[in-house]
Amino acid sequence: MENERKLEEFQQKIDANIKIEPKDWMPEKYRQTLIRQISQHAHSEIIGMQPEGNWLTRAPSLRAKKILMAKIQDEAGHGLYLYCAAETLGVKREQFLQWLHEGKAKYSSVFNYPTLTWADMGAVGWLVDGAAIVNQVSLQGTSYGPYSRAMVKICMEESFHQRQGFEIMVQLAKGTEEQKQMAQDALNRWWWPSIMMFGPHDSESAHSNQSLKWKIKRESNDELRQRYIDKTIEQGHHLGLTFPDPNLKFNEETKNYDYSPIDWDEFWNVVKGNGPGNKLRINHHIKAHEDGKWVREAAKAYSNKINLSKKTA
Amino acid sequence: MSSDDQGILWEVFIQVKAGRPYKHVGSLHAYDKEMAMKSARDLYTRRNEGNGIWIVKAEDIVSSEASDGESFFDPSNDKVYRHPTFYKIPDGDKAYLMKNELIDYCLRLGDSSLILSHRIAEYCSKAPILEEDLAITNVGLDLLGQAENFLNYAAKLKGDTTADLLTFKRREGDFRCLHLVQTPNTDFAFILARQFLMDCYHQVLFNKLLNSKDETILGISKKAIKEVNYHLDRSNDWIKRLGLGTKESNKRIQNAINDLWMYTDELFTDNSTDIAIDKNNFGPLSSSLKNDWSDIVVNYFKDFRNRSS
Ligand SMILES: [Fe+2]
Numbered sequence A: 001m002e003n004e005r006k007l008e009e010f011q012q013k014i015d016a017n018i019k020i021e022p023k024d025w026m027p028e029k030y031r032q033t034l035i036r037q038i039s040q041h042a043h044s045e046i047i048g049m050q051p052e053g054n055w056l057t058r059a060p061s062l063r064a065k066k067i068l069m070a071k072i073q074d075e076a077g078h079g080l081y082l083y084c085a086a087e088t089l090g091v092k093r094e095q096f097l098q099w100l101h102e103g104k105a106k107y108s109s110v111f112n113y114p115t116l117t118w119a120d121m122g123a124v125g126w127l128v129d130g131a132a133i134v135n136q137v138s139l140q141g142t143s144y145g146p147y148s149r150a151m152v153k154i155c156m157e158e159s160f161h162q163r164q165g166f167e168i169m170v171q172l173a174k175g176t177e178e179q180k181q182m183a184q185d186a187l188n189r190w191w192w193p194s195i196m197m198f199g200p201h202d203s204e205s206a207h208s209n210q211s212l213k214w215k216i217k218r219e220s221n222d223e224l225r226q227r228y229i230d231k232t233i234e235q236g237h238h239l240g241l242t243f244p245d246p247n248l249k250f251n252e253e254t255k256n257y258d259y260s261p262i263d264w265d266e267f268w269n270v271v272k273g274n275g276p277g278n279k280l281r282i283n284h285h286i287k288a289h290e291d292g293k294w295v296r297e298a299a300k301a302y303s304n305k306i307n308l309s310k311k312t313a
Numbered sequence B: 001m002s003s004d005d006q007g008i009l010w011e012v013f014i015q016v017k018a019g020r021p022y023k024h025v026g027s028l029h030a031y032d033k034e035m036a037m038k039s040a041r042d043l044y045t046r047r048n049e050g051n052g053i054w055i056v057k058a059e060d061i062v063s064s065e066a067s068d069g070e071s072f073f074d075p076s077n078d079k080v081y082r083h084p085t086f087y088k089i090p091d092g093d094k095a096y097l098m099k100n101e102l103i104d105y106c107l108r109l110g111d112s113s114l115i116l117s118h119r120i121a122e123y124c125s126k127a128p129i130l131e132e133d134l135a136i137t138n139v140g141l142d143l144l145g146q147a148e149n150f151l152n153y154a155a156k157l158k159g160d161t162t163a164d165l166l167t168f169k170r171r172e173g174d175f176r177c178l179h180l181v182q183t184p185n186t187d188f189a190f191i192l193a194r195q196f197l198m199d200c201y202h203q204v205l206f207n208k209l210l211n212s213k214d215e216t217i218l219g220i221s222k223k224a225i226k227e228v229n230y231h232l233d234r235s236n237d238w239i240k241r242l243g244l245g246t247k248e249s250n251k252r253i254q255n256a257i258n259d260l261w262m263y264t265d266e267l268f269t270d271n272s273t274d275i276a277i278d279k280n281n282f283g284p285l286s287s288s289l290k291n292d293w294s295d296i297v298v299n300y301f302k303d304f305r306n307r308s309s
């Protein structure tokens, strides 16, 4: 009875677009959904540093190197903002990392694909960050205060990420024949994975309805995916490149681009970690975490000593 | 629950301009307040958004049921990719007689910063805690900027080349960097010790270069000294943490210092370039840096040895 009344009040707040703050009452399922979604988002930012970090030492100019370094650093910052937002729900960062290492927490499967050439730095920035931005812009309006505030900061910083990727694509697409081929090859490999970043179709998505009702998400997977496709196709044509989808066509009626059915078998295979990339990414993260253990212990021990000497002084 | 400890949670408040209110911008993890303050600077003022920072332990905030020195904020001013501003090389009269020595000197300084920043780039996504990944990347970006400035100047003096060509098309044997910066990222202690030794060196060097008669070197050094002061502050904090932390960390950092020590002689060895540079008042003799450097290094070590006993 009591709970029902609270639930009703809660929904009224949501409907009135009042943000929910950490200490406010919230349904347990709301909390659990946020914990899962925000931490998954945080893990994606952190694991996403690896495919780009792969090219940091081989960036072809000083300028490109600086930009890429700053971009990957931003992603670390995004992960950090998001872990902190998730922590307000009562789970500590240590726990999130443990879940990631144990395979209990997911991250965006797009980061399991390898980055084979420098053109992939272009395609990742343009397509992967481009898709992420569409999702993140929408999430600025999420009902949970700390998550929403993190998204506002992230969106501000993301604007240069997609641009740096697109700039690389422009350079290659307008370059020599070989460079153009590199750009096309990267687009071919990253197009479908970027489309899959929006998750399963609305009809298949288990949590979607409740999340929309609670305004954890503001728009459905398919709506966001369509927005991303429409905006990206135009940019691709500007580059003079083609998309690996023979059925891509502007639909005069809906004013959207139609596209081929998505290969969900591949999607689920990658999500479940059945690829070599998944092991590589997680092992890299576990190794860094374990290599750093003695440093964290030292920092902790040092702060204990400092506090102790202050108390006895 | 895992036994790992990611440090204390801190809340960060930033004042954008003097006189404005401090606004909450987010949180971070750190083990002590020095680390919290520096991480806040590295994380929340990367785009030069700050004039002042407050940090407070999250647990100390009671919630209802429903300024530092120039080196702290200045460096993010010029992250070109974020707010593009490039350092302009003034066309002063050049001492053409010693152009080759000047080129050699700029390559030496530029190459050392370049390779050190390259080592830091290799470490990306491998730091012990996320906050440190961000912070160390800021150091790497500063160094890369310094490298670019010196290599641009060298390219301009040489003519017919660019900083990029010097970076990517020179033969390995033509690089002028110190051997210290080439040492591998063996572990966090080595990375830190290498950084600390170089930060001390850079601080002494750039302070001397503030008297350079060469306008360009002077300009680069004015900017670099602010960055380097901050780098040293940071690496010194870590030297203390590791030196005083646990038995293991003490052993590791001591080993790293011992192993890297043999590379430090080179920092103070004069050659014909040094002599020409010094004679024209463009820069100091390398050998003249040794006393100041030793003072700084030894003092820091003494500092934490006293406190550990
Ligand atoms: Fe991001």
Ligand SMILES: [Fe+2]
Binding pocket: A075, A129, A158, A161
């Ligand atoms: Fe991004």
Ligand SMILES: [Fe+2]
Binding pocket: A045, A048, A075, A129, A132
């Ligand atoms: Fe990203």
